[in-house]
Amino acid sequence: MTTLTPAIKHSSLCLNPSLRRNRLDRLFTTIAGGFSLIAVLPLFLVLIYVILQGGRLISINLFTQLPPAPGLDGGGIGNALIGTFVVTLVASLIAIPVGVGGGIFLAEYSKSGPFAQFIRLGNDILAGVPSIICGVFVYGAIVATRVFFGQSYTAAAGGMALAILMLPTVIKTTDEGLRLVPKALSMGAIGVGASKFVTITRITLPSAFTPIATGVVLGIARAAGETAPLIFTALFSPFWPEGVFNPIATMSVLIYNFAIMPFDAQNELAWAASFVLVVLILGANLLARWLRRFASM
Amino acid sequence: MTMTMPRKTPAITNQSCLSLEKVTISYGSFEAVRDVYLEIPRGKVTAFIGPSGCGKSTVLRGLNRMNDLIEGCTLKGRVIFDGQDIYAPEVDPVEVRRRIGMVFQQPNPFPKSIYENIAFGARINGFTGDMDELVESSLRKAFIWDETKDKLKESGNSLSGGQQQRLCIARAIAIEPEVILMDEPCSALDPISTLKIEELMHELKKTFSIVIVTHNMQQAVRVSDQTAFFNAEAVEGGTGKVGYLVEFDETERIFNSPLQQATQDYVTGRFG
16 A cells, blocks of 8 residues: 655745745736836826926916916916806707717617617717817818807807717716616616606616716816817907807917917916816816715715 | 316406416517416416416516517517507507506615605606605505604615515505516515515405416415416427416415326426
């Protein structure tokens, strides 16, 4: 009778750091950690730089005054701040109803047929269209043709260009949010005699409110920071906004215009506007995160 | 000893509430259940039993056009309710579901307050009376009033599984349907909650006709007056098994002296 010698020798249960697998483990952990640090580095560099350059310029006057004429000092970005809100509001008023409606159609009515597949694909492509192309399109369709009471550059045209940028995000999050609502819930509503319309508006849509709101907020955050579609649609104005059918100043275009001017006052306003814009967009993203956490509770 | 006496057809036909005539339900080209003739009596509890995949839940959903929501699902034959074929083109399925309510396998209260869970169905059905009274009476009828009367404003999801299912039953009876369909209402519940729901069914059949699908044969014996046994068989040239109705009779007979050997095998556990 022979005793069986084990083919694999049992070693100590304690961790041996010099083993090949353990050394590789540490190496790859370090590499992956390093790359992830590099990935977030730009975010912190940009934030720190903008805070240092723009943060010190924050004052009451910044929010209440017009930009100064070239060569003069002081002034603020009050008109651009209002302008950004106006243009984003116009964009939201267009993109939210259309986007949420489109998302409802895709998720609830379309039965995922070829038409719905086509819309989904088109929507994904629209999400990848460069923003300047949205601007050129609106310029060609609305600004150059002067459809708004003979006006060429208008806040409304700028809002439309931004709406095109917002749409894909809103449609996609609405579609996906609605499809995440358990089927049993809508079955329950239909089982007590609710029509499809009542089921969607009273049961499914409220259940998907949080993902939809998150998508809308993210869409607004993206639109508010865009410059390219606004340069030749909303243009710019050194004056207070005069309604949506006139050119309007926005913070992103103000930054674009003032950052390259040979005047210190304008350059400083560009930095201040950058700071305000970054804070607003950061705030919107945090709001979206908060909404998401609210949903998972 | 076997009974050889010819048996009269089950139930008194003028008391039937739903009748199925040569009903065949298919998912796409696949027939799930074929040629069902069935007379569901009024004011009684009718149980559907049978192995998985025999089409009993499919037939149940066919009774209030719930299958309309499943893509590719079609029904041939006639389902007569109140003198009307509910699959006739002029019928509004929403109206059908208002008169034939449904309770599902998984409790699915709406993410609203307990009060609103009950009030929702009534409101969309144009109820104009005293809503507080309706909510209370519905919850009382579903034996859940005592547990919920102090927290009507709390979410329906805050209740336990068994309470949620009774809330769903309360929600179904609040719209005063004539028939309540229950698709394995106790399969997700513990024995105590199951018992409560079974007691509730005995109470409810005084007012409503009830059709219940169950995998639990003891439950069928305990709650039902009539039992339909479905089975599935492979067909030549088919891709899967097709369900069919084997036998429909008083529950006592189905379990004690069924006519068909297949029924006998199933109810005594010698199936397969």
